[in-house]
Amino acid sequence: MAVRLGFGYASRTPASVSFLGGSRGGREDVAGSMAQALTDAEIVRLVVEGKTDAFETLVTRHQAQVFKIVGRHVPRAQVEEVAQDVFVRAFTSLATFSERAPFHHWLASLAVRTCYGFWREAYRSRETPMSALSEEGQKWVEHVLTVQADRSFHQQAAAQEAQTVLHWALDQLSPENRTVLTLVYLEGLSVREAAALLGWSQVNVKVRAHRARLRLRTLLLGLAEERGTP
């Protein structure tokens, strides 16, 4: 099964950063340069056997992709922290990597599940009620609905206000619905791909996606009715 999210690259990507860092011994450096030539699965075996320094090579290879996934799921201020959680979880559960799927698929799944866990925790500890959409966000909605042509489509999308409205809308959803909506409707993954990443059944993802879309539709309808011109 092809899982997207920007992981379509060879697993033998040469590492650009020194394997063990400059301060380590020469013998380990030799091992490090050797690790750079190994596949992900071979490095995983090395780490599980106790050569934990080899893990840095995996970080180097997959850091950009993990940041890309995490950056699309959690607020910018939390990206580094969540990305670190992803790699620490990967390190502590490397023994469960079965090699049936490529390492980057396994890591992508771990990244998505960590983001889902982030939102579950965030919602659990949320003390303040969900806020109303800011004035800037409301103005953006009004502007989008009144602009006729798609000429400024990209400018509209790139606007900070668009992100404000998007975050506001996603904040109204449960962590489950938020994650599924992000994967299926915003990222464009198939139900099967989203289910594989989350480790849920396809039926569960389908039901959640349907509910999330209905909820989003209600939210957008409210915005459109409130701010849109007839």
Next chain:
Amino acid sequence: MKPSNPAREEKIRKLFEHLQAAHRSRPAPEAGPSWRAGLMRAVSRSRPSERPAAGSFPLDRLVWRTAMAASLVACLLVGYLLAQPESADLVASLLFDDPAETLVASLSDL
């Protein structure tokens, strides 16, 4: 879901497409200069879990793998018992909380 008002549906579609584009236009963040060092410190404090020994099979996985078959067998067994005319008294005693004598008598009949 049947679109009732085309103008309203168009507004929703337009907003959704813009939000989708906004999501996709989010730039991929990059790690700060000290991020890698912090990560490797956190990693050095953790320990990787050990790979299960060859041939070993975790009990929890066994339970989940056999759950469906076990449920099916249980359903078939219940269906078979309910279909037996001799078990009617037994079922009635179980459902309607008959005295223990009825239950014992039914069991002895079976």
